[in-house]
Amino acid sequence: MLKVESLAFGFPGRTVGRDVSFELAAGEVMCVLGPNGGGKTTLFRTVLGLLEKHSGSITLDGRPIESLSRAGIARLIGYVPQGHSGYFAYTVLDFVLMGRTAHLGIFSAPSAKDHGVALRALESLGMAHLAERPVTEISGGERQLALVARALAQEPRLLVLDEPTASLDFGNQVRVLERMAALGRTGISILFSSHDPDHAFLCAERALLLAEGRALEIGAPREVIRADTMQRLYGVSVQVVALAAGGHTCLPSLNGR
Amino acid sequence: MSGRALSYLLAAGALLALTALAFAVGRYPVSLGEIAALLFSKVTGSPHSLPANVETVVLQVRGPRVLAALVVGAALAAAGTAYQGMFRNPLVSPDILGVSTGAALGAVLGIFFSQGVFVIQMLAFAGGLAAVGLVYWIGSRLRGHDPLLALVLTGVVIGTLLGSAIALLKYLADPYNQLPAITYWLLGSLASISPRDLSVAAPLALLGLAPMLMLRWRMNLLALPDDEARALGVDTRKLRTVVVAAATLMTAAAVAVSGIIGWVGLLIPHAARLLVGPDFGRLLPLAMLLGAAFLLAVDTLCRTIAPIEVPPGVLTALIGTPFFLWLFALARRSW
Amino acid sequence: MKYGFVLFFFSSVCFSQAPVVDATGREIRPPAKVERVYAAGPPAGLLVFAIAPDKLTGWTREMRPNEAQFFDDKYARLPELGRLTGRGNTANVEVILRARTDLIVDVGSTGATLASLAAQVQEQTKIPYALFDGRMEATPAALRSIGKLMGDEPTAQNLAAWYEGQLKDVKQRVARASYHPLVYYGRGSAGLQTGGRGSINVEILDFLGARNAAAEARAGLVTVSFEQVILWDPEVIITTDPNYWASVWTDPRWRAVKAVAAKRVYLSPHLPFGWFDFPPGANRLLGLWWAGKLLYPREFGVDLRAKVSEFHRLFYHREPTGAQLDALLDEPGVLPK
Numbered sequence: 001m002l003k004v005e006s007l008a009f010g011f012p013g014r015t016v017g018r019d020v021s022f023e024l025a026a027g028e029v030m031c032v033l034g035p036n037g038g039g040k041t042t043l044f045r046t047v048l049g050l051l052e053k054h055s056g057s058i059t060l061d062g063r064p065i066e067s068l069s070r071a072g073i074a075r076l077i078g079y080v081p082q083g084h085s086g087y088f089a090y091t092v093l094d095f096v097l098m099g100r101t102a103h104l105g106i107f108s109a110p111s112a113k114d115h116g117v118a119l120r121a122l123e124s125l126g127m128a129h130l131a132e133r134p135v136t137e138i139s140g141g142e143r144q145l146a147l148v149a150r151a152l153a154q155e156p157r158l159l160v161l162d163e164p165t166a167s168l169d170f171g172n173q174v175r176v177l178e179r180m181a182a183l184g185r186t187g188i189s190i191l192f193s194s195h196d197p198d199h200a201f202l203c204a205e206r207a208l209l210l211a212e213g214r215a216l217e218i219g220a221p222r223e224v225i226r227a228d229t230m231q232r233l234y235g236v237s238v239q240v241v242a243l244a245a246g247g248h249t250c251l252p253s254l255n256g257r
Numbered sequence: 258m259s260g261r262a263l264s265y266l267l268a269a270g271a272l273l274a275l276t277a278l279a280f281a282v283g284r285y286p287v288s289l290g291e292i293a294a295l296l297f298s299k300v301t302g303s304p305h306s307l308p309a310n311v312e313t314v315v316l317q318v319r320g321p322r323v324l325a326a327l328v329v330g331a332a333l334a335a336a337g338t339a340y341q342g343m344f345r346n347p348l349v350s351p352d353i354l355g356v357s358t359g360a361a362l363g364a365v366l367g368i369f370f371s372q373g374v375f376v377i378q379m380l381a382f383a384g385g386l387a388a389v390g391l392v393y394w395i396g397s398r399l400r401g402h403d404p405l406l407a408l409v410l411t412g413v414v415i416g417t418l419l420g421s422a423i424a425l426l427k428y429l430a431d432p433y434n435q436l437p438a439i440t441y442w443l444l445g446s447l448a449s450i451s452p453r454d455l456s457v458a459a460p461l462a463l464l465g466l467a468p469m470l471m472l473r474w475r476m477n478l479l480a481l482p483d484d485e486a487r488a489l490g491v492d493t494r495k496l497r498t499v500v501v502a503a504a505t506l507m508t509a510a511a512v513a514v515s516g517i518i519g520w521v522g523l524l525i526p527h528a529a530r531l532l533v534g535p536d537f538g539r540l541l542p543l544a545m546l547l548g549a550a551f552l553l554a555v556d557t558l559c560r561t562i563a564p565i566e567v568p569p570g571v572l573t574a575l576i577g578t579p580f581f582l583w584l585f586a587l588a589r590r591s592w
Numbered sequence: 593m594k595y596g597f598v599l600f601f602f603s604s605v606c607f608s609q610a611p612v613v614d615a616t617g618r619e620i621r622p623p624a625k626v627e628r629v630y631a632a633g634p635p636a637g638l639l640v641f642a643i644a645p646d647k648l649t650g651w652t653r654e655m656r657p658n659e660a661q662f663f664d665d666k667y668a669r670l671p672e673l674g675r676l677t678g679r680g681n682t683a684n685v686e687v688i689l690r691a692r693t694d695l696i697v698d699v700g701s702t703g704a705t706l707a708s709l710a711a712q713v714q715e716q717t718k719i720p721y722a723l724f725d726g727r728m729e730a731t732p733a734a735l736r737s738i739g740k741l742m743g744d745e746p747t748a749q750n751l752a753a754w755y756e757g758q759l760k761d762v763k764q765r766v767a768r769a770s771y772h773p774l775v776y777y778g779r780g781s782a783g784l785q786t787g788g789r790g791s792i793n794v795e796i797l798d799f800l801g802a803r804n805a806a807a808e809a810r811a812g813l814v815t816v817s818f819e820q821v822i823l824w825d826p827e828v829i830i831t832t833d834p835n836y837w838a839s840v841w842t843d844p845r846w847r848a849v850k851a852v853a854a855k856r857v858y859l860s861p862h863l864p865f866g867w868f869d870f871p872p873g874a875n876r877l878l879g880l881w882w883a884g885k886l887l888y889p890r891e892f893g894v895d896l897r898a899k900v901s902e903f904h905r906l907f908y909h910r911e912p913t914g915a916q917l918d919a920l921l922d923e924p925g926v927l928p929k
Contacts, residue, residue, distance in 0.1 A: 012400065050484050074490030081485055088345070088480045088535040098478055102490030109474035109538060134534075154489070285819040310822055313848035318818040373835035374781045432675075433870030434832070437813050438780050448817045449782035451845065564806075565788070565814040 001026050001158055001189045002047070007056035009039070009046040010213070015054055016042045017213025024191060026157065029184040031204035031221070032193040035234055039213040040193040044160050047191070049073045061157060074102035078151030080161040083143045089134035092146050096121055099153030114153075121152040125179060141172030148179065159183065161192040165199065177203050197225050197238075197250040209233055222248050261539060264532045268546040272327075275550050279323045279557045284564065285314045317452060325450040325458065326556040327549040329511040330521055332462040334548025336504035337522030338529065338541055339469055343479045343500050344405055347530070351508045351522035353409060354501065355416040359388020360512040361443060362419045365426045368438045374449065377442075378513045382461075385509030391415060393501055397494075404483065404494070444568035445516035447556050454514040465506030468499050473538045476500060480535065520573040521548055524581050531584055551577070612737050614722040616707035622695045622720050626742045630688050630719075632676035632698035634865065635726045635873025640697055641667070642874070642907040643739050643748045649673065649691045652683075659864035661916065662908055676713065685717060693719050695741060699734055699873060700726040701792075727792075728799060731874050732756045751906060755877065762880050765891040766801045773887055776805035776826035776851065777869070779813070783829075783836040783846075784821070788814050793869045796879050802828075802887055822848045828887060829857040832869055837925045858886055859925030864908070878903055886928070896921065 002024040010016035017039040024030055034040050045051045047058060049065050058065040060076050068076070078099070087095070099121070100114040110118075122128045125145050130138055135146060144164060151159055161180070165173040181203040184190050194200065200207040200221040207224050209216035211233050217224040222240075230238045230250065237253045281289050291307055295315050298305035305312075336351035344353065352358065363384020367377035396411040397404070430436045469476070478486045479496060486493050508522070529544040552569070555576060559567045611619040629647045631637035640648050650673035660668035673691070674683030676698065688696070696717075698710060702725050714721040722741055724734035732752040739748020777794050779785040787793030788809035797804050805824040806816065822845075829851040831837050837859040840846045851857055860868035860879060867879035881899045884892040897917050905911045912920070921927055 045484065048488055050487055070487060070492050071490035074488060077488070079485065079488035081482075081488075084482075086345070088342075090477070090480070090535055094477070094536055098481070098489055101475065101478060104474075106475065107471045150489075283819045284817060285823045310848045313845060314819055314822060317845045317848075318822070368781075371835070372781070373839065377781065431870075433872070434779075437785065441780065441785060441815055446815060448784050448815055451843070560817045560819070564816065564820055565809045566784075566817055 001028075001061055002191070003057075003059040004047065005057045005059075007043075007046065007058065008054040009042055009051065009056075010054055011042075011051070015213070017210070018054075020056075020210075020213075020215045022208055022215070022218050024158070024189045026189055027184055027187045028206065029180065029190040029192075029204045030206045030208060031200035032191070032208045032210055033195075033197055033200060033225075033233065034193070034210035036195070038210050038233075040210055041162055042213075043210065044079075044162050044191070044193065048077055048079055048160060071102045074154055074156075076156055077158045077160055078154045078156035080144075080147045080151045080159065080164055082163050082166055083140065083147050087135050089136045091132050092122070092127065092135050092138065092149075093118060093131040095135045095146055096149045096153050099150040102154055117155065118149070118153045121149040122146075124152065125149050141168050141175070144168060144172070144176060145179070148176070152183075156188065158189040158191065161190070163193050163195065165194065165196070197221075197230065200225060201248050201250065225250060261533045265543060265546070268543055268550065272546055272550045272553075275553050275557075276323060276327070279326070279553055280315070280319065282557060282561050283314070283319050284561065285310070285319075287311055287315060287319075291315075321452045321455045322447050322450045322556070322560070323553065325447055325455050325514060326553040328455070328459050328462055329447070329515045329518065330525075330548040330550070330552025331545040332465070332507040332511040332548075333518070333522040333552070334525040334529075334544040335466060335469060335541060336508045337548075338526035338537070338544040339476065339500050339504045340522075341526050341530075342476055342535070342537055342540075343497060344409065345480055347527060348523070350519070351504060352416075354392045354412040354505070355388040355419060356385040356505050356508045357512055357517050358416045358419040358423070360385035360509055361517060362388070362423050362426075364442050364513075364516070365423050365439050368435055368442060369426050369430055371435075375453075378454070378457075382509050382513040385512055386505060388415060388419060389501065389505040389509075393498070404497070442516050445518040445570045446559075446566060446568060447515050448560070448566050450514060458510045458514045461510035462507045465503045465510070468503045469541065472496070472499065473541055476537045477535070515569075518552070518569050518573060520570070520577045521552055524573075524577045525551060528581060528584050612722065612740050614710075614737065615702040615725045616710055616723050618711065618714075620720045620722040620741060622741050626694045628691065628693050629695045629697055629742060630673060630676075630691065630693040632683075632696055632721075633700055634675075634871035636697045636699040636724075638865065638871075638873045638875060638907065639699055639731075639735055639738055640742070641909075642751055643735065644742055644744045645909055647742060647744075649693060655864070662864040662904065662910060662912060664910055667909070685713070688719070689717055693717075695719065696721040697738055697741070698723045726872055728759065728795060728874075728876060728880070732759075735874075754906065755874070758877055758880075762799070762884055765884065765888065769801070769888040769891045772801050772803055773827045774805050774824070775802040775828045775830060775887065776821060776824065776849075778821075778829055778831045778836060779833060779869070781833055781835045781839075783831060783833065783840065784817070785813055785815050787869075788812055792872055795872070796868060796876055796883055797830075799880060800884055800887060802883075818845050825849060826851050827854070827856065830860060830868060830883065830886075831857070831925075832860045832862065832866060834859060834925070856886075856928070857925070858928075859923065861920050861923065861926055863920060874907065882926075896927075 005021050007020045008015055008018040032040050046053050096118040097110050097114060100110050100117060119128060122131055125148060127145055127149060130142060164176050177199060180190055204221055206219060207221045208218045209224055209229055217229060226240055227238055239251045239253055240248055241251055242248050280292055291311055292315055294305055295307060295312060333351055340349045340351055340353060341347055360381040363380035364377050367380040392411045392415045396408040399407040427436060427439055430439060475496060478489060478491045483493055525548040526544050529540055529547055533539045533543050555569050555572045558572055559569050611621050614620050627647060628649050629640050630649050631640045634652055637651055645667055648670060650671040652675040654672040655668050673687060676683045696719050702723060710721045710723045724737060732755045735748050735752040739745045775797050777786050786806045788811050789807045790811040793813060794804050805826040827850050840852055840857050846852045860866060865871055865875035867882055878900060881894060881896060885896060900917060901911050
């Protein structure tokens with residue numbers, strides 16, 4: 001679905017990262033780990049075509065990103081940014097309907113079919129009861145899920161989520177992670193970033209460690225998330241512990257204990 | 258009937274009632290019966306027995322003025338609505354990119370060089386378009402900044418520059434003759450509206466309205482941060498260009514014939530949003546209805562409460578502010 | 593006794609010019625010899641120039657060629673010094689000081705603001721600043737006072753007496769008129785600005801006993817609507833705007849007004865100084881005769897050309913040529929055709 005080769009990315013006049021290469025197949029879930037300022041968001045924005053790449057190639061569904069229009073990209077990739085509260089008071093349904101834009105003509109308004117797609121996206125996230133509420137009057141977690149619903153309304157093949165659990169409480173974090181895993185099982189590729197290695201263990205099939213704009217390692221989480229890689233990435237010492245029920249978890253060692 | 262549909266119906270009804278009232282009142286006494294007889298004769302082509310003055314007042318003076326108030330009010334409200342959505346800021350007025358200041362400079366130049374009414378209006382229209390063109394051109398060249406912030410800052414800067422040019426012209430103008438004329442133009446007025454003014458301004462305003470109506474659903478996406486809108490498939494730069502061009506065309510056409518009338522473009526979109534929410538497709542028609550009704554009410558007062566004309570900008574602020582505060586206190590929704 | 597003589601001698605030297613009291617109630621004490629006079633606005637400039645043209649240090653605004661043609665070259669090319677009070681201050685006080693001004697004269701409105709401004713400038717520059725009432729009735733008195741201040745009493749006295757005679761003549765003719773028409777003064781390119789009751793803009797109309805159509809409006813410059821003008825239905829319209837005058841014949845909205853139907857819409861001449869409304873100075877005497885002829889043709893059977901020539905000779909120190917008179921009076925709208 002997504003193929004990135006020797007990508008150099010950054011802002012006009014300033015390269016933030018280089019030599020990043022990875023592939024994402026349909027239904028695969030990949031987590032990008034890295035410290036703040038390491039280039040995660042910039043990488044995502046480049047993959048979405050919001051920033052121009054400096055060199056290398058990005059291929060979406062076999063087509064180079066340069067050959068796609070904005071709407072073309074939007075029909076393939078759904079973007080879930082970090083939510084904020086400065087929106088106008090659109091209803092949740094209207095908000096999610098905005099996701100249908102890429103499928104509409106320039107002068108068209110959403111039809112009954114589009115309403116159906118939006119409602120189903122809300123239902124799949126358990127949010128249908130909030131459809132008529134203003135988006136400014138729901139909780140932070142619900143707003144994050146509304147953003148996911150909006151991205152789903154695009155009927156994309158790839159979902160890109162930028163730190164989807166930041167500023168969410170524990171319960172909402174878990175719910176979002178569950179949804180992501182479930183979506184992956186429906187055949188949508190998922191690319192998300194996180195600051196918590198445990199999220200990679202919980203729902204990612206592969207992890208990409210991004211430090212200073214360079215891909216440190218790419219591979220299965222239990223292979224790439226180790227004490228030494230975490231030390232290199234975050235400058236802290238951790239223990240990676242295997243759990244009795246299967247899976248792993250990453251525990252920081254405070255003050256060397 | 259839903260709350261929204263009710264709002265529409267009430268607004269449309271209020272507008273019709275106001276229009277009929279506006280036709281019926283004025284310094285020159287004309288009865289409703291006379292108006293009816295006149296309109297009937299014009300429609301059927303049969304002659305009427307009314308004095309020539311009555312026909313002149315109703316068809317040449319009052320009629321165009323009432324219609325112009327509707328057109329200008331609707332145009333300013335529409336432009337304000339578009340800009341408040343585009344700049345994601347409920348405190349934005351149609352003049353944020355300098356169209357009124359540019360039009361004022363054009364008109365002041367016309368007065369300074371002792372031109373006739375038509376030339377002054379053309380200069381005002383051209384000045385408004387040129388000012389925004391300049392702001393937009395400079396603003397879009399400023400790379401590396403949030404595009405909206407670049408536009409707003411450029412608008413403020415250029416607006417100030419044009420404002421100082423106007424101040425200079427006021428200073429150099431002949432204080433007995435030109436300066437009062439300049440002052441009156443800047444205060445705004447619909448007193449000198451002619452049928453020709455209407456026949457030029459209305460089509461231009463419609464020309465600006467057309468793209469806004471056609472793109473009304475897509476314009477909702479401008480309320481999102483730029484990255485999000487683009488990720489959803491919208492070419493935000495192109496859409497903004499169209500919105501700015503359309504809003505500028507409407508505002509420049511309005512200001513060219515009416516001078517500067519403030520508050521309509523700022524307050525009315527607010528009021529409409531409090532009633533029906535931010536969805537542009539529902540917001541735009543209501544804002545235009547309310548804007549037309551508001552300016553018509555204000556202008557009718559301006560021309561009837563005294564033998565002399567009261568500047569409409571004064572009344573829009575005096576009436577609009579308490580009305581808006583009342584609406585704000587009543588409303589149960591946020592922006 | 594001796595001391596009395598000494599005292600008298602000294603006082604007559606020090607106060608060789610008897611003090612004049614100006615319109616603000618201040619005693620103005622100019623120097624012994626007044627050679628250079630700055631006029632703070634066009635009405636003052638006119639009077640100073642009329643009395644002693646060589647003493648005027650400059651005009652408030654540079655003369656345009658079509659204005660300069662009515663003056664001798666050396667006067668037309670006097671420097672531009674800007675205006676000091678009234679609407680729009682453009683003079684640099686230092687420039688006035690540098691021009692070695694002996695006396696500042698201002699003629700116009702005498703309200704409290706301008707009075708205090710006059711006192712302030714005098715305080716600041718130490719140059720005597722005299723402010724006089726600019727109304728037409730008060731012009732002869734202003735002429736006399738200014739003449740006294742400048743030391744040109746005989747000339748000023750002659751001018752004042754002549755002006756008084758003219759005003760009296762006009763008044764007598766008006767008194768003989770049996771019908772006083774309803775007149776609307778339309779300003780601005782749309783003709784919708786006018787002067788309300790008692791406003792200085794329509795002083796000529798009030799002097800001529802004409803009925804101001806806008807009398808129900810408050811004093812000062814006001815905007816009115818078409819409906820209002822049609823309701824008033826004036827018999828005569830006077831304007832100072834050529835654009836408006838040209839448009840009035842083709843605009844269907846003005847056709848409803850009696851004055852337009854009767855073709856009694858007149859455009860005031862404006863060279864070198866306007867005749868009707870602005871600048872609000874002695875130049876308006878010509879407007880009196882002109883408007884008088886238009887409103888009361890029977891009582892005002894005067895030769896306007898002769899009047900214009902005489903005024904120019906006395907006040908502008910140059911008689912206009914026949915061609916110049918033609919140009920003034922033959923401009924469309926000035927006289928009934």
